[in-house]
Amino acid sequence: MQTFKHNGETAENPPESLSFRHLLGAGDISKADLETLLDRAAQYHIDARNGTPIAQACAGRILAALFFEASTRTRFSFESAMLRLGGQVISLEQGMASSVKKGESLADTGRIVSAYADLIAVRHPDAGSAAALAMESRIPVINAGDGANEHPTQALADLYTIRHDKGRLGALTVGIAGDLKYGRAVRSLVTLLGLYPDIRFAFISHPSLRMAAPPEGATVTDKLADVIGDLDVLYVTRVQKERFADPAEYETVKNAFTLTPESLARAKKDMILMHPLPRVNEIDPAVDALPQARYFEQAARAVFVRMALLALMQKPMPVTI
Ligand code: NCD
Numbered sequence: 200m201q202t203f204k205h206n207g208e209t210a211e212n213p214p215e216s217l218s219f220r221h222l223l224g225a226g227d228i229s230k231a232d233l234e235t236l237l238d239r240a241a242q243y244h245i246d247a248r249n250g251t252p253i254a255q256a257c258a259g260r261i262l263a264a265l266f267f268e269a270s271t272r273t274r275f276s277f278e279s280a281m282l283r284l285g286g287q288v289i290s291l292e293q294g295m296a297s298s299v300k301k302g303e304s305l306a307d308t309g310r311i312v313s314a315y316a317d318l319i320a321v322r323h324p325d326a327g328s329a330a331a332l333a334m335e336s337r338i339p340v341i342n343a344g345d346g347a348n349e350h351p352t353q354a355l356a357d358l359y360t361i362r363h364d365k366g367r368l369g370a371l372t373v374g375i376a377g378d379l380k381y382g383r384a385v386r387s388l389v390t391l392l393g394l395y396p397d398i399r400f401a402f403i404s405h406p407s408l409r410m411a412a413p414p415e416g417a418t419v420t421d422k423l424a425d426v427i428g429d430l431d432v433l434y435v436t437r438v439q440k441e442r443f444a445d446p447a448e449y450e451t452v453k454n455a456f457t458l459t460p461e462s463l464a465r466a467k468k469d470m471i472l473m474h475p476l477p478r479v480n481e482i483d484p485a486v487d488a489l490p491q492a493r494y495f496e497q498a499a500r501a502v503f504v505r506m507a508l509l510a511l512m513q514k515p516m517p518v519t520i
Contacts, residue, residue, distance in 0.1 A: 255285030263316035267294030377436035
């Protein structure tokens, strides 16, 4: 049996264990899980930077990437993560080209795909779809975005960049701006940051795009200028056009928030500016040159976080037929 350098880990025997089998929402992740995952991601990041060969922790494993909704970063970084760990990928880029189009349930789809892969990453426009797929799945399911509900792997990637650039996860003032009503990345991010003490949230959005139930004590405003000088992190999001029942309503809010170098003039020098991407109108490209801009690094580092997830979530395939 081949031995790998991360604590002698093998594909059959991952030594560090996580408390969850499926990753359906940020609430599945304990603080211990989070630290295990971020530490492993940091190790992959260092290895990549040093040119150290990456332990092939997923050799012989197959990831099924089932995407029923548009994606660039999430799908590519999952696929790249699996390939970098020596695994392979089978993927449905257009989920509606699958038997789901013929009326097959997500539960049946999960059951069937379980026989062909070792892990599933799924993105789907319906809230609860990852849970439905996991119901009959015999292999771990990772929610890569279910409608306006959750996007837990994005939140893990976000915490990785916050920890990397700020050196800590507690004692931070975090501003979150844009679409707080439909943004799934925001929902998962707020849950994960909630594991840490002394996080003060400021939510900045058009009144119609506010969060339904912001955490207690949070500042809620429609003016960035009210809070910009206090922030350690500013996390900006896209207005989620595809979630609006009424396209006219989207038109009224699509330009409600655009960040320019001027609007950041009073930001702390060591504030970090993040965005899950893609951006549309929310960040003027002139902002990219500012020292606070970290969204491209945030996206690039996500691959190390997804590598950590795949390496630590994989299980020996249960063949029962
Ligand atoms: C986010 C998503 O899909 O929710 N994108 C991503 O995964 N990086 C954010 C968005 O689409 O606005």
